[in-house]
Amino acid sequence: MIVMIIVLKNENAQLMINKLEKHFASDHQVFVHNNRVAIQGAHPADLTDEERAQASQIITDVPKAVQASRLFHPEDTIIKTPHSVIGGDHFTLMAGPCSVESAEHVMKMAKVAKDAGATVLRGGAFKPRTSPYSFQGLGKEGLVDLRKAADHFGLDVITEVMDDEHVPLVEQFTDIFQIGARNMQNFSLLKAVGKTQTPVMLKRGMSATVDDVLNATEYIAAGGNHQIMIAERGIRTFDNKYTRNTFDAGVIPVLQKLTHYPVIADPSHAAGHTEFVTPLALAGTAAGASGLIVEIHDDPAHALSDGPQALQPDQFKTMVKKVNAVRKALQAFN
Amino acid sequence: MIVMIIVLKNENAQLMINKLEKHFASDHQVFVHNNRVAIQGAHPADLTDEERAQASQIITDVPKAVQASRLFHPEDTIIKTPHSVIGGDHFTLMAGPCSVESAEHVMKMAKVAKDAGATVLRGGAFKPRTSPYSFQGLGKEGLVDLRKAADHFGLDVITEVMDDEHVPLVEQFTDIFQIGARNMQNFSLLKAVGKTQTPVMLKRGMSATVDDVLNATEYIAAGGNHQIMIAERGIRTFDNKYTRNTFDAGVIPVLQKLTHYPVIADPSHAAGHTEFVTPLALAGTAAGASGLIVEIHDDPAHALSDGPQALQPDQFKTMVKKVNAVRKALQAFN
Amino acid sequence: MIVMIIVLKNENAQLMINKLEKHFASDHQVFVHNNRVAIQGAHPADLTDEERAQASQIITDVPKAVQASRLFHPEDTIIKTPHSVIGGDHFTLMAGPCSVESAEHVMKMAKVAKDAGATVLRGGAFKPRTSPYSFQGLGKEGLVDLRKAADHFGLDVITEVMDDEHVPLVEQFTDIFQIGARNMQNFSLLKAVGKTQTPVMLKRGMSATVDDVLNATEYIAAGGNHQIMIAERGIRTFDNKYTRNTFDAGVIPVLQKLTHYPVIADPSHAAGHTEFVTPLALAGTAAGASGLIVEIHDDPAHALSDGPQALQPDQFKTMVKKVNAVRKALQAFN
Amino acid sequence: MIVMIIVLKNENAQLMINKLEKHFASDHQVFVHNNRVAIQGAHPADLTDEERAQASQIITDVPKAVQASRLFHPEDTIIKTPHSVIGGDHFTLMAGPCSVESAEHVMKMAKVAKDAGATVLRGGAFKPRTSPYSFQGLGKEGLVDLRKAADHFGLDVITEVMDDEHVPLVEQFTDIFQIGARNMQNFSLLKAVGKTQTPVMLKRGMSATVDDVLNATEYIAAGGNHQIMIAERGIRTFDNKYTRNTFDAGVIPVLQKLTHYPVIADPSHAAGHTEFVTPLALAGTAAGASGLIVEIHDDPAHALSDGPQALQPDQFKTMVKKVNAVRKALQAFN
Missing domain, CATH: 3.30.70 (Alpha-Beta Plaits)
Structure with missing residues (x-):
């Protein structure tokens, strides 16, 4: 066409x-x-x-994904949420536990996020797990706890919505919808969030090409919602022995050339192991990402999901300091 | 666990x-x-x-996907629909247009399918298209036309359901739900079809490992629906210049070893080009698939979707003859 | 260009x-x-x-690889060795141990190959092993043993040559040079065999695109040697838990369309496990390969290399019967 | 074993x-x-x-590659060449044209490299090209020109050696052997450079796993040469529309954990397009690489090879400034 x-x-x-x-x-x-x-x-x-x-x-x-294209929309999309400005020269830090585990725990993690400089609190209430027998999230109760923790510390909320029926429920509690990698081409879900005016972070699918990602954003934009950001969270390649996925640093400048939507790096899912999260956060920052979304946990060994890739509070603080140092070093060239 | x-x-x-x-x-x-x-x-x-x-x-x-495992369920799952027996030593031929385009057209294609020996008519009424601006299917009207054509020729219907809200509607018209490759890990949808008693054909995701596929079937089985078949439709690899995907013939015997669910080969989406569909249909058959699902069209150049990979009626008839010859040759060894 | x-x-x-x-x-x-x-x-x-x-x-x-192209050379290349005719409508069976292990053993395996209908005996004397500390082959002594066994049973020899310096030595003992997957783009080696008049079987590299393969053949043809065949032996993809590589059945008809060189299927290296070798041999045959190269061993548990993927003599005989049945079934359509 | x-x-x-x-x-x-x-x-x-x-x-x-392992050799390998110290906390900048094109041109490029702070001059005299009809390098004449240019500016030389026969010739002119990605498992070549005492930079193969890379270094170490560095230059994945390869930033900290050999990032071959070279150079630096190897050209449109990915002198200078800023920012944390 x-x-x-x-x-x-x-x-x-x-x-x-x-x-x-x-x-x-x-x-x-x-x-x-x-x-x-x-x-x-x-x-x-x-x-x-x-x-x-x-x-x-x-x-x-x-390209087919015309609304995503810089040819149609040359200037950067800037997304404003109550506590954050995302895109352009801004840099947004999002952090929190993989899953909301309890009201107390998410409150504790919110404090860690806030103290290190994050403005967005992440946490899953509906969890897309490979096995139906794994913990599936706390559901609505998790959303309540997450919202409460974020409000207490003056943070925005980002949380995953897994199907179109849940869009109205999740929308009541979140500032940003997260669409998970496995749902990147769940077109019914994309259409559903496209009909809202709540910002959406679309995570790149495990084997999604750049064009696939842009076409997926177009399903959201076609519904009238232009508050879109894209997350690079690692792709599936031939080697996953030492990292969970392959972080594709190159897609960051590629997307920034082709589209006006902000690009966020998710080093946690790419790394899969705590020790590699910070190097990938730095790589994503240096490659030009507009922000980071990072999983943190104070007791990774007992996390209900994705413990092996969570940063502990001190590790997270150090990561943020390094990230800020790199950003500052590069800002001098803008 | x-x-x-x-x-x-x-x-x-x-x-x-x-x-x-x-x-x-x-x-x-x-x-x-x-x-x-x-x-x-x-x-x-x-x-x-x-x-x-x-x-x-x-x-x-x-393995985690215990209900899918031969360790738990050693004998083949045999699925019975009004006109077909799927699994075990049976071989099931499914064919039809990519999309239902009109009542007349799907009727014509149903005749082609029936004449060549198919017992299941395929056709999409809800189409998962990469771009939101491409033809998205006729919706309910397409389901009506598809059912009518199948009934006229004594065929079963298989058609894709794209989201959980549509499950009750699609169930009224189909004998087999198809879950598309992009939705293989749309867990809400898997749970929804898992609550029905209608057979489900789960298409392998583009970069789904064998374990991912088995865990996805488990979401369906966990709901109580054990009438599951798996379709290999090609995976995404480093080379898609000449074929749309890479047909993974090896996954057929691998799945047959690990699980009792029937494995169906989809040579059309793997090949992406008419000229390579028949060799892949033969490869899948020779590797031991329990059936084939093939796209046919009498005027591929004007098909509303996936024309380049559709077999014309005569090509389809010849393909079926070759497939049957291979099956017969190998049956002598059972 | x-x-x-x-x-x-x-x-x-x-x-x-x-x-x-x-x-x-x-x-x-x-x-x-x-x-x-x-x-x-x-x-x-x-x-x-x-x-x-x-x-x-x-x-x-x-295309750049002009001599490989059917546009330049429309009719099939037919390669004649003392005991085989390779390409076109001919079907060539090559079999033998992964490594030449001893004079006695290769003689025994040659008998198995011959009895089942093979006309080419395979066996490695120089082995490209991932680790330098693994068995590297018997070298010249292995070549002598291999030749003797082949001559005793009236078979051709195919064996790998790993570097350009060895070309004259290996040429004395073999009827067909094998270039291994890891050396598919070892251009010095390709040039060296290109200067001989001995047929060459080029194994597709683990992540070689179709165009890469054809350009690699062109290095051989550019030297004046046009006796080239291509082996599909599985590619590297995101899943190698159950098979060693992903057998790419689709590349067989793709290559046959683009080039006149015979295409041979190697189900052993693709499968990596004995139980999947026969289904892949059948898939490759059904997809149109001009022959098979298969690893056999009478005592796989004690093989010096690649034991897990070797067929035992009886398994090999059954495989050949099934392959012949499929070939015969399909010949009726030529 | x-x-x-x-x-x-x-x-x-x-x-x-x-x-x-x-x-x-x-x-x-x-x-x-x-x-x-x-x-x-x-x-x-x-x-x-x-x-x-x-x-x-x-x-x-x-692991099998025992000499490469930190378990056997816990402290960083530091390689000393006449003008560079590579590994540990040192950071080494290597730059030059893809091919040596003429004595004048390489001299000009050597000045650009030197002025920006490089200590190693790269340049190919023997070029591994996909097609045999593409420019194959100037051979010995190129080596002479490259050496002369390096000596003039007090730089080390790194240049590719493509086969074992050329090792003695290339060794006369170079300070560091480069083994190209396509030859990463050309074991004869690895053994040949392993017998020398000249440092070797091994480029990761297009689809080489981490274990494959380490086993390949072991072929060199087994010969007695322990002056080894590894280059990440991008891997082959499912998407190469916008970048030539996928730069695997994560492999840098993974290798640094597992092995003591220095890891160098090659952003040029990963990016494939000038505009993405600097972001990848920064990503590699931030992820912890011990150095960079970058292609430069003053007239990319007329380069004899790889023009599209070459940085022009000014772009290169800016890149180096940014890289140094990032390094300095991160050194504060050591």
């Missing part, structure tokens, strides 16, 4: 946009961003002389 | 099963199949002397 | 070939096959009017 | 080492490093009472 983007000369953009919509919207999908109009399935030859005259540029080699 | 399987001496098995359930079921998950009792999280040392005495064998090195 | 193929009208082809060589050979590489002339780095516009007039077709979208 | 490491109490270590060698060396491979003695194929039960008494620790779960 061909997509065409018309970049309008600035004067009278709104007038021209109206004309283009009138001309095309009955038969084509039309997207508008500032002075850019994208039309699905139309060719430059379909434009009237007037339309062509008002265009400063007509772009025809446009 | 440790699982223990107790194989009971045949006499009084039911009595002993009752005792074991009484002993363990309050604290552990207990599964029973014939004279085998699997207990999650229990050790041989937890058994009473009497329990131990009634066991002809105690198996402790059991 | 652009390549152009000129297909000459049949009359006076030799005369025209001479003219084209005179015109282009000083500045371009020129390859001739029957009435086809391939010229590297030249464009149709570079042809004289006379040259253009003598062409029945000018092909410009030619 | 089992390996046992005996850590001797410090007193009389040499005496005890002699005794252990006398006891085991006739039947087993024995390696000695300081007060550690590794014995292949021996068990603790094979030790005499005296031997056992002198051991402060006996380690039995030792």
